[in-house]
Amino acid sequence: MTDRDTVAHLLRRLTFGPTAAEVDAALEAGVGATLDAVLAPIGRTVTLPDLGAFQPGKEGRQDARRQAREAVQWWLQRMAAQPGAAEKLTFFWHGHWATSIQKVRSAPLMLAQQQTLRRYGGGDTGPLVRAMLRDPALILWLDGQRNTRTAPNENLARELMELFTLGVGAYTEDDVKAGARALTGWRASRTSGTATFVPRRHDPGPVTLLGHTGRVDADTYADLLVRHPAHLPHLVTRLWVRYGSGAAPDAATIARVTAAGGRSTTGLLRAIATDPAFAATAGQLVKQPVEWLIGAVRQLGIDTDTVPDKALRALGQVPFRPPSVGGWPVGAAWLTTSSTRARLEHAQKLTALAPDTVAELGRSAPAARLDALARLLVVDGWSERTRAVLADSAADPRRLLALGLASPEYAVH
Amino acid sequence: MDTITRRRFLTASGVVAAGALAAGGTAYGLRDILDFRSEKPRGRTLVLVTLYGGNDGLNTVIPYADPAYAANRPSMAYDEGEVLRLDDEFGLNPGLAGLHRLYGQDRLAVVHGVGYPKPDRSHFRSMDIWQTAQPDRPGTTGWLGRWLDDAGGDPRLAVSFEPVLPPLLAGATSAGATVPGGALTLPKGVTPQVLAGFGTPAAGEPPARARAAACFADLVKVRDLVDGVIADDEADDDAPATATGGQAPPLERQLALVARCIEAGSATRVYSVSLGGFDFHADEKGAQESILGTLDKPLAAFVERMADRDVVVAVYSEFGRRVRANASEGTDHGTASTVLLAGGGIPGGRYGEPPSLTDLDDGDLRHTTDFRDVYAMLLADVLGADPERVLGGWTGRLRFS
Numbered sequence: 001m002t003d004r005d006t007v008a009h010l011l012r013r014l015t016f017g018p019t020a021a022e023v024d025a026a027l028e029a030g031v032g033a034t035l036d037a038v039l040a041p042i043g044r045t046v047t048l049p050d051l052g053a054f055q056p057g058k059e060g061r062q063d064a065r066r067q068a069r070e071a072v073q074w075w076l077q078r079m080a081a082q083p084g085a086a087e088k089l090t091f092f093w094h095g096h097w098a099t100s101i102q103k104v105r106s107a108p109l110m111l112a113q114q115q116t117l118r119r120y121g122g123g124d125t126g127p128l129v130r131a132m133l134r135d136p137a138l139i140l141w142l143d144g145q146r147n148t149r150t151a152p153n154e155n156l157a158r159e160l161m162e163l164f165t166l167g168v169g170a171y172t173e174d175d176v177k178a179g180a181r182a183l184t185g186w187r188a189s190r191t192s193g194t195a196t197f198v199p200r201r202h203d204p205g206p207v208t209l210l211g212h213t214g215r216v217d218a219d220t221y222a223d224l225l226v227r228h229p230a231h232l233p234h235l236v237t238r239l240w241v242r243y244g245s246g247a248a249p250d251a252a253t254i255a256r257v258t259a260a261g262g263r264s265t266t267g268l269l270r271a272i273a274t275d276p277a278f279a280a281t282a283g284q285l286v287k288q289p290v291e292w293l294i295g296a297v298r299q300l301g302i303d304t305d306t307v308p309d310k311a312l313r314a315l316g317q318v319p320f321r322p323p324s325v326g327g328w329p330v331g332a333a334w335l336t337t338s339s340t341r342a343r344l345e346h347a348q349k350l351t352a353l354a355p356d357t358v359a360e361l362g363r364s365a366p367a368a369r370l371d372a373l374a375r376l377l378v379v380d381g382w383s384e385r386t387r388a389v390l391a392d393s394a395a396d397p398r399r400l401l402a403l404g405l406a407s408p409e410y411a412v413h
Numbered sequence: 414m415d416t417i418t419r420r421r422f423l424t425a426s427g428v429v430a431a432g433a434l435a436a437g438g439t440a441y442g443l444r445d446i447l448d449f450r451s452e453k454p455r456g457r458t459l460v461l462v463t464l465y466g467g468n469d470g471l472n473t474v475i476p477y478a479d480p481a482y483a484a485n486r487p488s489m490a491y492d493e494g495e496v497l498r499l500d501d502e503f504g505l506n507p508g509l510a511g512l513h514r515l516y517g518q519d520r521l522a523v524v525h526g527v528g529y530p531k532p533d534r535s536h537f538r539s540m541d542i543w544q545t546a547q548p549d550r551p552g553t554t555g556w557l558g559r560w561l562d563d564a565g566g567d568p569r570l571a572v573s574f575e576p577v578l579p580p581l582l583a584g585a586t587s588a589g590a591t592v593p594g595g596a597l598t599l600p601k602g603v604t605p606q607v608l609a610g611f612g613t614p615a616a617g618e619p620p621a622r623a624r625a626a627a628c629f630a631d632l633v634k635v636r637d638l639v640d641g642v643i644a645d646d647e648a649d650d651d652a653p654a655t656a657t658g659g660q661a662p663p664l665e666r667q668l669a670l671v672a673r674c675i676e677a678g679s680a681t682r683v684y685s686v687s688l689g690g691f692d693f694h695a696d697e698k699g700a701q702e703s704i705l706g707t708l709d710k711p712l713a714a715f716v717e718r719m720a721d722r723d724v725v726v727a728v729y730s731e732f733g734r735r736v737r738a739n740a741s742e743g744t745d746h747g748t749a750s751t752v753l754l755a756g757g758g759i760p761g762g763r764y765g766e767p768p769s770l771t772d773l774d775d776g777d778l779r780h781t782t783d784f785r786d787v788y789a790m791l792l793a794d795v796l797g798a799d800p801e802r803v804l805g806g807w808t809g810r811l812r813f814s
Contacts, residue, residue, distance in 0.1 A: 143694040146741030154745040155694035162535050173534060173775060180745075246621065283619040324689075326537055332624050333577050336591070340628040345600040383618060385626070389610035399602060408611060408618075408625035 001279060003027060005380045007034055009282050010273055012378060012413045013243050014038050014085040017295020020375045022083055035273060038085040042122030042266050045115055049074045054106045054190045067107035069309065072319050075114070076304040079294045085269065086118070091290065092242050093117040094319070097132055097164055098327035099141045101320040106137070106190045110320050113137040122266040125235065129165060129222040136188035136195040142325065145187045145195075149203035152180035159325050161225070167237070170230035171210060178207040182216040232258050236268060243272055245281040246331045253277050282380070286334045286412050289315035292343065293350075296405055299377055300354035311349070314342045335411065347405035351398055362397035369394045373404045382409060441569060441590040443670065449569045451680035457723040457757055457795045460671055460684045461557070462664075462712065463544075463579065463730070466691030467536060469701055470733035470750030471778075473509070474523050478502045481770035486738040489698045499523070503763065508705035511713025512753070519761030520716065521753065524811065526768040527787060528749030528780025532732065536692070536746070539731040544581035546788055546804055556788055557683055558584030559803045560796060564682070571683040574670050575661040579685050589685070592670070599632070608633045664688045665711040672718055682796060691730060695741035716756045725757035725795045727787070735776055749780035752787050757795065760813045786811045 001009070007026040011018035015038055018026075026034040051067040054060065079087050094117060101110050113135050120128035132138055139145050142156035157179030161171045171179075185202025188195045202217070209216050210224045225231060233254045240249040240257070249257070253275065261271030272278060287295070289312060297304055312318045316339060322328055351358060357376070364372040370390050374381060382390060386407050393399045404410060472489070475496050476482045483490040496504025497513040503523075505513045515521040529548040533539045542548050546556035554562075558581065561571050566587030573579055573591050582589030599608075612630030614623060661667065667686040674681055688708055693700050708728075716726060733750030749768055768778035789800035790811040801808060 143741055143743065146695045146739070146743070148740045151738070151740035153694050153739045153741045153743065155692075158534070158746065162537075168533075168535055168538050176534070284621050286621050286625070324536075329577070332621065335621070335624045335628050336577060337628055337631045340625075340632055341599070344603050348600055348602070383615035385610060385613040385615045389607055392606070392610075403607065406611075408622050408629070411625040412619070412622040 001282070005282070006279065007031060008378050008380065009279065009413075010034065011038070012295075013281075013285070014088065014269065014273060015083060016079050016088050016091075016291060017298050018083070018378050019299050020378060023378055035270060038083070039122075039266050039270060041082070041084045041086045042089055043119065044086065045119050046078070048111050048115060051107055051111070054108055054193065056191060064105060064107065068101055068110075068320065071107040071111055072309075072312075073305060075319055076294065076297075076307070079290070080297045080302075080304050086122070088291075089121055089265070089269070090114060090118050091319075092239070093121045095242070095322060095327040096238060097138060098322035098325050099137050099320075100322055100324075104137045104140050106140075106193075107320070108193055109137040109140070109188075109190060112193060122264065124226070124263045125165075125231070125265065126223060126226045126263075128265075129226055130219055132164070133160075133183065133218040133222055134186070134195050136190075136193065139186055139188040139195050140190070144183060147180060147184050147186070148201045149181070149184050152177070152184055152203070154180040156180070157183055163325060163327075165225040165234065166228055166230045167234040170228065170234070174208070175210055178209040178216070179221060181205070181207050182209060182221040183218055186218065226263075232263070232268075235265070236261070236272075239265075239268055239272060241330055243269065244278060244285070246285045249277070283412060286331050287410075288328060288330075288334060289317035289339075290319060292411070293346070296347075296350050296377075300350060300357045300401075302350060302353045306353050307350070311346050315339065315346060316342070340406075340411075343411065344402075344406045347402040350405060351402040354401075358398045358401055361401055366394050369397070369400060373400060376401075377404050377410055379404075379407075379409050382407070441572075441592055443592055443674075446569055446572055446590070446592060446674050446679050446681055447677040449679045449681060453680075455678075455680060456682060456797050457725060458675060458682055458684070459791055459795045460668075460686065460715075460724060460726045461581070462708075462726060462728040463540075463581075463685065463687040464691050464708070464728065465536075465540065465687060465689035465731070466693075467539075467732045467734060467746055468691040468730035468750065469693065469697065469744055469747075470730075471736065472697070472701055472734075473506050473705065474499075474525070474751045475504050475506060476502060476767060476770065477504050479770055481736075485736045485770065486744075488742050489738050489744075499763065502767075506702060506705050508702040509709045511709045512755070515713060515716060515755055516761055520759070521755045521761050522759050522813070523763045524752040524754065524782055524787060525763065525765040526749045526778060526781030527729070527752045527765065527784050528732070528778070528782075529784055530780075532748040532777070532780070534732065534746035534748070536731055541580065543729065543731055543784060544579065546785055546807075553583070554585050555579070555581035555583045556803055557581050557685070558588060560584075560683075560792060560798055561589060562586050563798065563802060564796075569679075569681055571685070572671075572674070572681050573685040574667045575685070575687060579687065582683075582685055589683070605633060661687050661689070664707065668711045668715045672715060675719065675722060675724060693743045694739065694745060695743040697738075697743040712755075719756055723757050725759055725791070726753075726755045727791060728753040729784070729787075733778065736770055736773060736778060737776060748774070748777040750778075752784070754787075762813075764811065764813060782811065783807075783809055785809060 004027055008023050051070055055063055116131045116135055120131050142159055143153045144156040147153040154176050158176045162168055181203045185198050186195055187198055206214050207216050212224055236254050236257045237248050257271045257275055261268035317328055386409055390403055393403055475491050477493050477496050495507055498504045512521055541551035544555045545551040557571055562584040564570055568590035571582050571589030573582055573589055578591050608629045612626055671684045690704055729752050732747055734744035734747040738744055766781040768781055785804050785807045786809040792798045792800040792803055
């Protein structure tokens, strides 16, 4: 790898698709300073858009759809505007604590959850898990508000351990039942936008949970989870799958990253990005549709408001709408004939929204155009196969750019 | 590890069998399936219906006469007047009028208490167990994928109309075909030369990028794909988002495509279709009845349409639900459940021992029929295969007498 390839790889993985100028600046600054710079904004909250209040009932439903659309628009715009790692990490956490607006039915609550992921998502997971167990959107999504002492509802406790904190095999069915009891008493309201604890609905009796016996409430439960020996390896695995190779890391990699990264997610991200195995993952990670789209938008200088809603639906990934609590698929699931066709089509549509970029590409000499295109799209290089296809269209910069966006090299990074 | 995605078979993660990854994304056009012919005389056809999310078996085939049923589910039980009566003990959910009619004609078989030892209550892992038919440790091949390996490995023998190959169709050396529905007309200016060019393998590239390139080669094959089938342009805002399955086209459309292929005389032996959205931890009764309706209508119509053809339909889910309702008028993850079989000369009636509602395993039903017995019957009777080869030496078999 050249130095340029090294920083490009780092930025492609940690951020939402770097521009050529950002790679230039990173090359100038060096890997260490670049890492510091992209990781720095993690943990800051942002000013959320004012979508208006949630309105219950039939009249509210129409308005809720508008709110949902605006929330997605706002987030896409933010993803495109922020050069650092923070927004991509928020997107990672959104897919990890996968919550869908289809059941939550309130965009303000989805944004409030996102703010929680932003505020705590870069630090030790202790405060994050504590905060998520009080998150109204998550409570509604996994029926937490229906979980009472008279008959606990296990949905939240189970997915909390299986998907969010420990992974399969680290807990028993008795832990699920005990965990459900520990989480009894929380209620969430769409109207007030808050979650409250109702003591009389809570089961105060002692439980045995993950080897600990005694009274357990949501905070105690959160602490038991994040101190559990399976927790950090589970998180490192999920991070590696989304930032590294797209596949579960081996035990040695997990151990190295955990030892180097400590307990904070930002530290773990830094450990992944500086791990000896990280460089070798180049070319192995399939871009998720949102990553593909936002990367293109940033590199082509497109205003996200001009991108039709339909694009992400056609590409198969709409923020705030994961298909299940398991989140979005990873890897080859995004490489099908249908998705390939969608990328071909939307590459053309994106190119049409970027006349200045097309003109800029047209100003490079035809013989140098393929390299200019690789630089623009931050692709390390084209294979002979792709080079041959692109060369046929080099005379037509608009067509060339669309083919570059649709190419195999741009689908995987 | 298993929780990352239930598509883990098809991630380039090393757990996937090489053959499945190579063939796993291979798309065929509907035309390819319609025109598929075989030298061998055509045997019977299996249509497997997967319900993602854990369908509540006790509120599907309802033991209304058992006092323990209502006692455990005070606010969400169906009484004798509400169920579609099968006999003095059991009735079907009111949402299943079409299947009830089939039962009355002795064309629907209900198999009680189907499950596996040491049940796992994770959606993702339990579905892996059912799809691999390996309860101890789900591996990297699906049970019908292994059948396909033995049957010669032609992907067109086992077809799915979902966007991603379901793990059950992934073999060790071969994999079923996915036939994407919807519009596959190429965007303007995208020529066959472009597709063939991008679809050319490049020496030494990582597997994921090779897969990305191979998709272009597949696209060349997929032309004039589906007439009379329209792409889903609008997300269905009212569809339940609790599905623990991927996003498939509506069941009705999947079954319509299956029917067309069968009527065209395709040599395909296995079709996989699916419906998600069965995970009701709260307010279950109305929601489940409604989604069972979306299963019942197209399924009953399909069985009727296939009446004089040798087509067997099997319906399963990754688990049933807890016997006792929770306080939210829903149910938590459970174990054994009902498998439904219909068509193709399957003798109607109830089979297997209904699990006791009082002698429970930690609040859940004890399974009375191993799902591998059902698979063995389907492999032997429908696909004419040797079940022991596919099911790791499993010798049990569901009998109808």
